[in-house]
Amino acid sequence: MNRRLLLATVAVALLAITAGCVGGGGPDEERLNEDATYNWSVQQDVYIDIANAGSLTSDAEFKAVYDVSGKDEIELYRSGITSDRPLRISAIKFRGENGSFTNGTDLDVERTDEQTVVNLPSEDGKLAFTSETDPKELRIPAYVEGSYRVALPPDHSTEDFLLGHVSPRSGYRTETVDNRVNIVWSDVSSPIFLKYYVDRDRYFFYGLVASLGLVALGGYFHFNRQIRKLKRMRKEHGLELDPEDDDGKRPPPGMG
Numbered sequence: 001m002n003r004r005l006l007l008a009t010v011a012v013a014l015l016a017i018t019a020g021c022v023g024g025g026g027p028d029e030e031r032l033n034e035d036a037t038y039n040w041s042v043q044q045d046v047y048i049d050i051a052n053a054g055s056l057t058s059d060a061e062f063k064a065v066y067d068v069s070g071k072d073e074i075e076l077y078r079s080g081i082t083s084d085r086p087l088r089i090s091a092i093k094f095r096g097e098n099g100s101f102t103n104g105t106d107l108d109v110e111r112t113d114e115q116t117v118v119n120l121p122s123e124d125g126k127l128a129f130t131s132e133t134d135p136k137e138l139r140i141p142a143y144v145e146g147s148y149r150v151a152l153p154p155d156h157s158t159e160d161f162l163l164g165h166v167s168p169r170s171g172y173r174t175e176t177v178d179n180r181v182n183i184v185w186s187d188v189s190s191p192i193f194l195k196y197y198v199d200r201d202r203y204f205f206y207g208l209v210a211s212l213g214l215v216a217l218g219g220y221f222h223f224n225r226q227i228r229k230l231k232r233m234r235k236e237h238g239l240e241l242d243p244e245d246d247d248g249k250r251p252p253p254g255m256g
Contacts, residue, residue, distance in 0.1 A: 028090075036093075098123070165193065
């Protein structure tokens with residue numbers, strides 16, 4: 001009996017530990033209190049500044065400013081294949097309409113298994129934070145519906161139909177501001193997905209395609225040349241018949 005009780009106690013303890021490991025836990029206060037500079041003057045309801053495009057070894061970083069006037073809270077998350085997961089944020093700030101700031105852990109931020117929830121001050125204003133995304137991509141839900149402006153990293157574009165992508169595909173325009181491509185929507189209510197590239201990526205991609213094409217073409221001609229050579233050798237050795245001379249009764253070449 002004591003043994004069963006011990007096993008039951010261990011099982012309960014393991015479940016508690018597991019729940020603690022997979023649970024959302026609290027936000028990283030040190031990250032929330034980090035400092036960052038944001039552009040509060042953009043006219044659109046949402047402004048996303050992709051500060052760098054990332055690389056093979058590091059994620060891209062973006063700064064986002066949302067007009068959250070009239071909202072009590074905002075839920076930040078990433079959509080996964082089977083479920084959502086909380087968006088990891090840092091350097092969070094709230095700027096009220098009167099110009100006052102509330103920074104970092106002075107804001108009420110909670111983290112669950114599926115989302116990061118920011119409980120907003122009672123006054124109208126804008127919320128800003130920094131986060132990360134996959135290199136040369138931006139996938140983000142429409143936490144706030146309205147007009148959007150996304151600034152790509154310097155020297156990057158989405159124009160190439162193979163290397164670039166813009167979604168939602170309708171209702172957007174592009175502008176160049178301070179030598180950076182900006183993608184602007186007048187109204188967004190669905191997730192945003194961008195793929196962007198730098199010019200050297202395009203040169204590398206199409207150079208690789210051209211090189212592979214030349215290799216394939218060279219292989220094709222080499223194969224054809226070898227086939228013709230083989231046919232010529234068979235004919236010289238009497239191993240290949242003219243179809244007009246074949247009455248179907250003669251044995252295969254070299255066997256009769």
